[in-house]
Amino acid sequence: MTGSIKESADDRLFTILNYIILSVFTITILYPLIYIVSASFSSSTAVVSGKVWLYPVDPTLAGYEAVFKHRLIMSSFLNSVFYTVVGTTINVLFTLIAAYPLARKDFMPRNALMALFVFTMMFSGGLIPSYLVVKELGMIDTRWSLIIPGALAVMNMIIARTYFQTTIPDELLEAAQLDGCSDFTFVRKIVIPLSGPIIAVIALFYAVGHWNQYFNALLYLKHQELYPIQLVLRDILVQNEVDASMISDVADQAARDGLRELLKFSLIVVSTLPVLIIYPFLQRHFVKGMMIGSLKG
Numbered sequence: 001m002t003g004s005i006k007e008s009a010d011d012r013l014f015t016i017l018n019y020i021i022l023s024v025f026t027i028t029i030l031y032p033l034i035y036i037v038s039a040s041f042s043s044s045t046a047v048v049s050g051k052v053w054l055y056p057v058d059p060t061l062a063g064y065e066a067v068f069k070h071r072l073i074m075s076s077f078l079n080s081v082f083y084t085v086v087g088t089t090i091n092v093l094f095t096l097i098a099a100y101p102l103a104r105k106d107f108m109p110r111n112a113l114m115a116l117f118v119f120t121m122m123f124s125g126g127l128i129p130s131y132l133v134v135k136e137l138g139m140i141d142t143r144w145s146l147i148i149p150g151a152l153a154v155m156n157m158i159i160a161r162t163y164f165q166t167t168i169p170d171e172l173l174e175a176a177q178l179d180g181c182s183d184f185t186f187v188r189k190i191v192i193p194l195s196g197p198i199i200a201v202i203a204l205f206y207a208v209g210h211w212n213q214y215f216n217a218l219l220y221l222k223h224q225e226l227y228p229i230q231l232v233l234r235d236i237l238v239q240n241e242v243d244a245s246m247i248s249d250v251a252d253q254a255a256r257d258g259l260r261e262l263l264k265f266s267l268i269v270v271s272t273l274p275v276l277i278i279y280p281f282l283q284r285h286f287v288k289g290m291m292i293g294s295l296k297g
Contacts, residue, residue, distance in 0.1 A: 040064070040265040047261050063266030067236070072224055076232040079143075083228055084210040087147040091206040092199060094152045095160050100187060102157075103164035117154045127219075134220060145220035146213065146228070153209075156202045163198040164191070208275055233267045 007015075038056045039047050046057035067073060098117070102110045124130075130149065139145040168191055176186045192199070214230035221227060227235075 036265050036268050040262070040269045042262075044262040047265070063262040064270070066263055067233075067266050067270055070232070070236055072227060072232045072235075073229070075225060076227050076229040079226060080211055080229040082143065083146050083213070084207050086143075087150075087210040088203055088206045090147060090151050091153070091156075092203050095157050095202055096187075096192070096195075096199070098152060099157045099160035100164055100191060103161045103168070105170065117157065121154045131219060140220055141222045141226065142220075143226060146210075146216050149216070150209070153206070156205055160195075160198050160202060163195065167194060167198075204279070207278065211275055212271075230271060233271055236263065236267065 034054060035052065038054060039052045040063050041056040041059050041061070042052045043058035043060050044062065046052050051057045101107050102114055102117075104110065125133075134140060134145050134149055137148075139148060172190065173186060176190060181189075211228075212230055214228060214234055217226075217228050217231045221231075224232075
């Protein structure tokens with residue numbers, strides 16, 4: 001029969017409500033992003049007076065000029081690139097090294113080791129012991145203080161482990177072993193090429209975490225030359241705050257207040273743009289990796 005199935009009134013109502021709810025959610029998410037971008041390209045007077053709603057008002061690049069005139073912006077941007085690239089590479093490597101053996105049924109101590117990993121998710125030493133460990137390892141005021149302490153996220157390791165268990169069949173390993181394939185060769189030539197989706201997922205998780213981190217930098221770094229961009233952007237906002245009693249000229253105070261508001265939006269755009277650029281290239285792997293590698297009860 002070639003006729004289409006007739007939709008009932010309840011189904012139509014359900015579909016309409018779904019569209020309405022999803023549209024509201026979409027507008028709720030998109031409008032703040034559009035507003036931030038528009039405000040970053042608007043004049044400080046328009047931003048302070050609340051004239052910006054959807055499109056830039058009195059378009060200007062003053063906010064971005066003020067951001068990139070800061071002496072540490074370019075160095076901090078390169079630092080964040082280093083932390084993100086090197087840190088993510090180490091994170092993914094450690095995650096795969098831990099996840100694959102724990103996914104093998106013939107690895108006898110896997111249950112005991114898995115219990116130890118899960119234990120670290122529930123209990124930790126806290127901030128002061130973590131700082132003391134980093135200090136004793138000689139990593140204070142070094143780039144490695146932002147990379148090594150977080151080299152492995154247990155949740156990402158569990159997701160990768162589940163992916164290996166559900167995607168790499170035991171028969172494939174047995175066939176490779178019959179052909180004389182060693183474990184290292186099997187991982188390098190078979191497991192990793194088949195694990196593109198989950199690698200993309202955990203790499204994105206780690207990369208976003210490295211790019212957005214500033215608290216660890218605040219704790220472990222002393223020299224500004226090592227600061228990531230998030231910490232420098234935070235300092236710009238803090239340094240832009242001035243005591244009103246120190247300003248005698250009302251016009252200067254108004255201009256500084258306007259620039260401070262404009263900087264907020266420009267800084268948000270600068271700090272989030274790299275992640276927004278990278279995400280579309282990983283999107284097709286992201287959904288598949290999350291669905292296959294998700295935890296199962």
